[in-house]
Ligand SMILES: Cc1cc2nc3c(=O)[nH]c(=O)nc-3n(C[C@H](O)[C@H](O)[C@H](O)COP(=O)(O)O)c2cc1C
């Protein structure tokens with residue numbers, strides 16, 4: 001540790017840190033744009049200039065390393081004027097139309113301007129026009145007029161993704177952020193460029209202009225896209241999820257996440273099952289929970305304790321959901337058997353960084369329970385099944401071949417085909433009960449590293465979906481006099 | 483008095499190596515290979531030679547910044563040292579390095595061999611301005627001749643010293659003359675200047691110790707090594723020894739490249755060497771060191787000499803010796819308009835104050851020149867310039883863009899005010915008449 005002074009405040013800071021890091025760690029506000037803790041130092045925005053006693057010229061605090069006895073000035077009139085000068089330059093060619101900019105409300109430029117400048121524009125000349133709404137790749141759209149040329153996105157592609165799609169062409173005020181000819185921004189983490197962009201230049205094509213960010217509520221959660229379990233911020237409003245953003249966890253995903261996982265939120269909003277369904281005369285019909293519970297209780301109540309009962313656990317579901325089902329069946333039917341189901345995709349994406357080929361968030365928990373896959377059987381004939389989540393094709397075949405007596409299925413979603421009516425793809429089930437997604441209940445997942453991670457509840461269950469734990473508890477109460 | 487750099491410029495075929503050798507080219511090599519490299523550096527230090535690329539930094543001193551461990555032989559991990567001849571020459575008003583190449587290219591190559599030997603470099607580059615295509619051809623030929631004669635290649639003249647020289651053509655950006663932008667460009671990247679420190683002598687081309695010297699600086703070396711530091715110091719002033727190549731242009735009778743002894747009064751230079759201001763007009767202003775610096779009023783010019791310290795005392799710089807002269811009919815606003823347009827066009831765009839400041843200054847000055855200026859514009863220009871300079875940017879290009887603006891405003895502010903007040907150029911009439 002070494003001693004330094006920032007604006008008369010004596011601080012002890014670790015050797016090797018920069019002045020900016022030391023200031024931020026001690027809640028001293030130095031404005032900055034191009035600095036990003038996970039990227040190399042570019043030193044191009046000049047927003048973080050400070051004065052250091054004994055040096056006749058200002059220095060950029062993002063690059064200057066602390067030295068014993070260093071005295072830093074971040075807020076004298078002189079430094080403030082310097083910051084205002086830089087902000088005036090940043091805004092020289094920047095559109096002043098925050099109200100129609102998608103970044104508004106979470107923009108570093110907006111924030112820094114209000115905190116450090118707030119002077120009216122002195123510009124009486126034309127601004128330089130640049131491309132608007134230009135797609136850089138399938139998922140990212142650029143508003144080049146808002147770009148402040150901090151090169152964070154370029155450095156992300158160079159240093160983290162290692163794909164080098166972005167570059168700056170032209171010179172001076174005409175500098176333009178763009179992709180190399182014939183090489184669009186297609187890396188598997190391209191939306192991280194939107195995260196690192198301090199302004200509204202890079203936008204997610206999926207999210208842009210869908211929601212003013214100040215209406216969004218944020219819940220700390222976990223991406224359920226694969227076994228990595230990237231930590232996320234789930235942004236939602238009115239029981240709709242609008243986007244995921246990476247949440248920092250150095251041990252898991254640092255500050256990044258993949259595009260596939262980021263866009264995996266859609267199942268929370270779409271194709272949701274809102275009401276229980278019961279098969280009547282070969283057709284699924286919507287029923288009230290009361291009836292569904294009565295039917296389920298009847299099935300289970302009629303089943304002798306020693307008969308074949310099979311619980312299918314899910315690598316898609318949380319530890320809590322799986323445990324609830326397991327405990328419920330074990331208590332009622334001591335001989336109950338357990339298998340698992342997992343989501344499987346053809347040619348799953350994977351890499352050496354974050355993306356895991358296992359597209360399930362909780363496989364590690366099932367390994368702990370020591371259960372095997374449903375298709376691995378052997379499956380007793382004429383069993384009663386309670387299943388979490390959907391089955392794979394192979395599992396469905398195994399299930400149908402075992403001629404189950406009755407099948408109760410908990411699920412939150414259906415595919416493109418509605419479940420009601422006689423053409424339901426889930427014809428092999430008898431009762432389908434709607435469960436909330438992980439956004440609507442608290443849950444834990446164990447990732448590929450064996451880390452137990454919590455996803456917080458964002459909002460109440462959609463439709464008439466009910467948490468599995470509660471449903472099973474109620475069933476148990478009904479059945480327990482038995 | 484016989485000059486140092488231009489003494490053979492009038493010799494027919496001096497470009498050819500045989501002719502050049504007859505006139506003494508490469509004679510210094512036999513001498514230096516008998517010296518230790520430290521002794522060569524010492525000689526250059528003693529000569530007081532200062533860089534001719536614009537900043538006037540002491541050449542011998544710069545060479546000593548190469549880390550010692552890079553030179554000690556036998557070290558396995560030592561990095562190669564590179565020498566770079568900065569022949570980018572793009573400062574408006576400067577065209578003297580070109581003359582060296584066209585008139586006596588072997589002097590420059592000999593200088594490079596001396597410098598390379600002194601700093602322990604075995605690979606040297608000439609970074610040549612892209613538009614200098616003919617000059618590139620001249621150098622290619624000269625290099626081939628030198629290789630054939632054994633002045634380049636392995637074991638030069640049996641000394642055990644190896645050196646190869648390669649040319650690298652720029653692609654038309656002024657900023658690539660700035661030494662770190664040059665390095666980025668040489669490595670195949672975009673010509674973006676790098677943050678200093680580290681200085682090139684520590685981490686330059688491909689992260690290796692590198693010395694960047696201006697062409698004219700290097701061309702001075704054969705004389706210094708042949709005749710000795712003492713002989714060199716007989717030229718010029720105490721703080722600016724030697725001679726300087728001046729690129730003279732503008733409203734004078736005899737524009738061209740002139741070698742003058744440092745310390746020559748500007749008056750003598752204009753009146754005796756340049757044949758005076760053209761058309762018998764009166765002198766209005768002089769820019770002595772290239773477009774990056776403040777102008778001198780006629781009065782100041784008559785009291786200033788062509789050396790680093792005198793120009794600095796007058797609030798400008800000898801810079802690269804881009805000397806241009808304005809007569810009484812010149813509209814200083816219009817002149818600044820050209821200068822500012824150049825800097826707005828050439829800013830690499832990397833850092834905010836320079837990228838935005840140069841463009842803004844250009845817009846405002848253009849507006850004033852067109853007669854649409856506002857009173858507050860003059861204050862705005864000064865603020866913008868002050869916000870660009872003095873350590874607020876990655877390289878000093880921003881200072882180079884701001885200094886002339888501040889200089890023009892300070893010394894010819896009245897003309898700017900007049901433009902604003904009249905809503906037109908008060909010189910239009912006299913310009914047409916001229
Ligand atoms: C914008 C800019 C342009 C420059 N252009 C040149 C140039 O064209 N030629 C040159 O020799 N030096 C140029 N320089 C100076 C170089 O950075 C460097 O200082 C010089 O080449 C060092 O050589 P010297 O020590 O021999 O003078 C330029 C500097 C700046 C800031």
Ligand code: SF4
Nearest residue numbers: 147148150151153197
């Ligand atoms: S698009 Fe955003 S991140 Fe990229 S350079 Fe511009 S402002 Fe920076």
Ligand code: SF4
Nearest residue numbers: 223225229230258261
């Ligand atoms: S790597 Fe896996 S956990 Fe991380 S964002 Fe992608 S899908 Fe989600």
Ligand code: SF4
Nearest residue numbers: 830832833836877879
């Ligand atoms: S000062 Fe200008 S030329 Fe130099 S790095 Fe910054 S933008 Fe580029």
Ligand code: FES
Nearest residue numbers: 034045046048062
């Ligand atoms: S944050 Fe330091 S220069 Fe940009």
